[in-house]
Amino acid sequence: MSFIELHDVGKSYGVRNVLSGVNLTLEEGEFVSIVGASASGKTTLLKAAAGLILPDKGTITMGGEKVTDFSREASFIFQNYSLLPWLSAYENVRLAVEATFTDWSKKQHQEQAEKYLQMVGLGAAMRKRPNQLSGGMRQRVAIARAFATEPRVMFLDEPFGALDALTRGTLQQELSTLCRAAGRPVTALMITNNVDEAILLSDRILALSRGPGATLSPAVPVNLSRPRASDLLLHDEQAVRVRNRLAEFLSAGSDRNRSKPRPDLQAIAKEIPVEA
Amino acid sequence: MQNSLKTFALSLVGLFVVGGLWTFLSLNVAPDLPSPWRTWQESKIYVLNPWEKRGEMDQGIGLMTAYSLFRVAKGFFLAIAIGTPLGFLLGASPTFFKMFDPTIQLLRPISPLAWLPLGLILFRQSEPAALFTIALCSMWPTVINTMTGVRAIPQDYLNVARVLRLSPWKQFTKVWLPATLPYMFTGYRLSLGIAWLVIVAAEMLTGTPGVGGFLWQEYNSLIYSHILLSILTIGVVGFTLDRMMGFAENKLRTV
Incomplete structure (x- = not known):
């Protein structure tokens, strides 16, 4: 049985049918990305998987149990950092640590928060408030906060969407390192509109068709060795192919090309060779 | 410069x-x-010896102001002690809002002069009646602004509280309260302004010593220059209070 399973999930807001018939499974320790155009229902799908909103239809299970609320073993990273502006970077992280490890001592809370801030390279700036930090540094704090609770599952909502290209590249590598450096396997589900980002980080990528009633394409596996450098995207044959196919699907899903037929994703998935 | x-x-x-x-x-x-000059001539005894007490209603302007300020402070703190939690409840619970908002809208425009007799009936003493009136009239800006502040808490912060699984107490102290604080302070500033407006009416009708009581007494004894002195004092004090609260509000906003 897979660690996380979404079975025939559907969600509507009033008469607007956002998702329908979404099936998705994540194995423990797997990094899966969902790419889709904006307003395609990506965030709804992620929030439903995380238990932040309840679907109207279908079931979601984590570790065999039905998901009814946000799990104690999960972390969530938002696109807009979502740090509390009246707390320092350190206090933001410690708040999460305190809420998770309620039986720890004060000193343990403090050490855990400092350890993770140092891991993301913010050891010197941890007393600063979010408004004194750059966008990249803020997202680093958010990443430290998410990992400091030692989650089994990580939900990422376009985590680098608000950052410039250079900062994004650095942070992608750091996220990848942190996922692999954790004591136990971290299962991650990320949504993004950036195909390159998905290829760099994921084991599998799925595309979300355009809404209303958005549904998922079959998974496209990314069998590239890690760590993956960003220039890999330009040279590696498989990376190029994955990207082209996903990009094609996404552009077919955009409004401008609405009249074009949708590409057959089943066929695309088969076309990509799966390396052993 | x-x-x-x-x-x-x-x-x-x-x-x-x-x-x-x-x-x-x-x-x-x-x-x-009286002309400005005559006003000064006839009231300089109150201004130059502000802390002198010659009789119950014949005291230096400093003492009179102090009485009034003290009374306003009590009424004001009563108002925000009731108004802040009330605002939180109204902002947080749609049911509570639907239940009490019409009543509040009904009570809000009632003049202090209308509340005071009710206070006298209720408490049978002038001092608690005055506090009752000040609190009841000055409470509303605090209630309304706190409510608005709670409703305006960005969804992002509420999401954070949810995914960090904060306890209700932590949610309140780390998210709700700091996010609402600037709104609350705007409410406090407006409430203090109203409290100061009400003091005059309250003291006039209850005849207690203070700037308002003094004003009314001097009107009855036909010493009009002292009325002007009271009016000017009320203006200056009100202005100072507002500036002080404005200063505190700005401090808070930059944090």
């Missing part, structure tokens, strides 16, 4: 224009109205 000097000079000009109008009125239109 040049600019602020100019602003200051202009505000002085404005003051002189109003003073001139006052003089003109007292000389030509209303002979009972």
Whole structure:
């Protein structure tokens, strides 16, 4: 049985049918990305998987149990950092640590928060408030906060969407390192509109068709060795192919090309060779 | 620097224009109205010995102001002690809001002069009646602003509280309260302004010592220059209070 399973999930807001018939499974320790155009229902799908909103239809299970609320073993990273502006970077992280490890001592809370801030390279700036930090540094704090609770599952909502290209590249590598450096396997589900980002980080990528009633394409596996450098995207044959196919699907899903037929994703998935 | 000097000079000009109008009125239109100079002559004993107590209603302007300020402070703190939690409840619970909002809208425009007799009936003493009136009239801006502040908490922060699984107490102290604080302070500032407005009415009707009580007594004893002294004092104190609260509000906003 897979660690996380979404079975025939559907969600509507009033008469607007956002998702329908979404099936998705994540194995423990797997990094899966969902790419889709904006307003395609990506965030709804992620929030439903995380238990932040309840679907109207279908079931979601984590570790065999039905998901009814946000799990104690999960972390969530938002696109807009979502740090509390009246707390320092350190206090933001410690708040999460305190809420998770309620039986720890004060000193343990403090050490855990400092350890993770140092891991993301913010050891010197941890007393600063979010408004004194750059966008990249803020997202680093958010990443430290998410990992400091030692989650089994990580939900990422376009985590680098608000950052410039250079900062994004650095942070992608750091996220990848942190996922692999954790004591136990971290299962991650990320949504993004950036195909390159998905290829760099994921084991599998799925595309979300355009809404209303958005549904998922079959998974496209990314069998590239890690760590993956960003220039890999330009040279590696498989990376190029994955990207082209996903990009094609996404552009077919955009409004401008609405009249074009949708590409057959089943066929695309088969076309990509799966390396052993 | 040049600019602020100019602003200051202009505000002085404005003051002189109003003073001139006052003089003109007292000389030509209303002979009972003392001129600025006569006002000063007849009331300088109160201003130059502000802390002197010659009788129950015959005290220096400093003492009178202190009585009034103390009374306002009590009423104001009563108002925010009730108004803040009430605002939180109204902002957080749609049911509570639907239940009490119409009543609040009904009570809000009622004048202090209307509440005071009710206070006297309820408490049978002038002091608690005055506090009751001040609190009841000045509470509403705090209630409304706190409510607005709670409703305006960005969804992002509420999401954070949810995914960090904060306890209700932590949610309140780390998310709700700091996010609402600037709104609350705007409410406090407006409430204090109203509390100061109400004090005069309350003291006039209850006859207790203070700037308002003094004003009413001097009207009854036909010493009009002292009325003007009271009016000016009320203005100056009200202005100072508002500036102080404004300063605190700005401090809070930059945090």
